[in-house]
Amino acid sequence: MIEAKDVYFKYPTGVEALRVVTLTISNGDFVAVMGQNGAGKTTLVKHFNGLLRPTKGDVLVDNVNTRDVSIAKLARSVGFVFQNPDHQLFCETVEEEVAFALRNFGFEKDVISRRVTWALNLLGLTQYRQTSPFMLSGGERKRVALASVLAWDPKIVILDEPTIGQDHQQKEKLRQFIIQLREQKKTVVIVTHDVEFVAECNPRVILMSEGKIVADGNADKILTDENLVTKASIVPPQISQIFMQLTDFGLPTNVIDVYEARKILLDFLEVHS
């Protein structure tokens, strides 16, 4: 569980990135943090594994204040996958790369090799085990980065912009993957601009603007609220844009799911034909 209490954060440069943020993310939650550039999304999630510590206020992860423990200790239960895999890949082989964190956490040798096999298999990277991560494509590198974090089986997984530079197939895989993580009762937090991806996943959405949380609720509520989305300068998913323009026909406006939309439209046609 992650609790942020009145978190205020100011960068040394004087930028106020977070202004009194309070929220609770329960175990097993699936949360998408959204908002425009510079809204404080990444700053907020960096508080969850102790990379940043609040200037004022407290962040508690499983009832432990992040001020009291090291990042390495927190990272054990909070896995953070960065946006750009090139910021973390440095080993000679993919295998080494995935084992790096496990070594840092002091796992036994046989446990490491078992975990590495498991993580590579999970992300379909087994055939690249002995390949240099620098030889892989962008999408594959991203998966290596993901594998290198999932290998230690953190309870909470934070993904910063996981869909950037991924084709549709990879996004779909990622979505399946998140569903899988949720079945394992893991807490998943994603930071993203990708409205369509969020619409497909329908998680809890935390909408941020200028360092504050402006809305917190289910995706179908938040992403279809015109005032909110303009405030956070994001666009509603295309499906809900259509439905917003069809209100004259008495159709609901809070639709973000394609299958649900299809059903509503078919029912509507049936009644009116």
Next chain:
Amino acid sequence: MSVFDGLKFRRVSSPIHRLDPRAKFFYVCILFVIAVMFYQLLPLVILFLIQIPFVLVAGVQREWIRSMKGASFLASLIFVFNFGFNYFYTEYPRFPPSASLIEYSLAMTFRFIVLIESFSMFFLTTSPDLLGLALEQSHVPYEFCFAFTTAVRFVPVLAEEALTIMDAQKSRGLELEKGNFLKRIRNYIPILIPLIVSAIRRSLELAEAMESRAWGASKKRTNLYVLKLRRYDVLLITIAVSMLVFAVYVWLFIKIPLLTTLIQL
């Protein structure tokens, strides 16, 4: 990283910013020479103090103070080393450490601070573009000027990238401050490799972008802005030269008293 903050240029206008970079560079070089000439505290403190009005006129005191803070760790190291070395290995009277020894170590520290101070002042008030222009007009081949300005421009970018990489590796359980001295150095490998790889990648991308914009298509380049020495630039150069002349005179003919004896008088 805060040392680098003291070198980051911020676009503002002040009489110091408007000075010709060549004149400023000349002045800084003279300061360097004078700082290296003397090993007594008094002239070095004076050198330190005469730069403060420049900083105030340029309005960069915040950045300047930050760079001084960043340098303070190295400065204190220099003090400790000078003090320790001279205390144990030279003929300075021991027990208790004499005032002259402390003053000598302080002087060495101040020499370092003066060097950092003037460097920081120069870079804080000179835009990289102007600097490149100055190089170009000093008949340095354009390729070198371009490489230089690009390098300067990318320093903050790389510094920021290094911080992100550190965050990414810390999130994977890397503890930079763990282990003995050698282990600590090795801890930086996971940070250096991605940094270097991305710098190389970035340079290749930059090269491609430049090629696609026909870089080097014409041999004879013209510039929108042309640097010209103005009255204030000439004044600064004159000040610098007279400072040097004065310093040489003092160095040759005047015995500089210890600051401690001056205070006792």
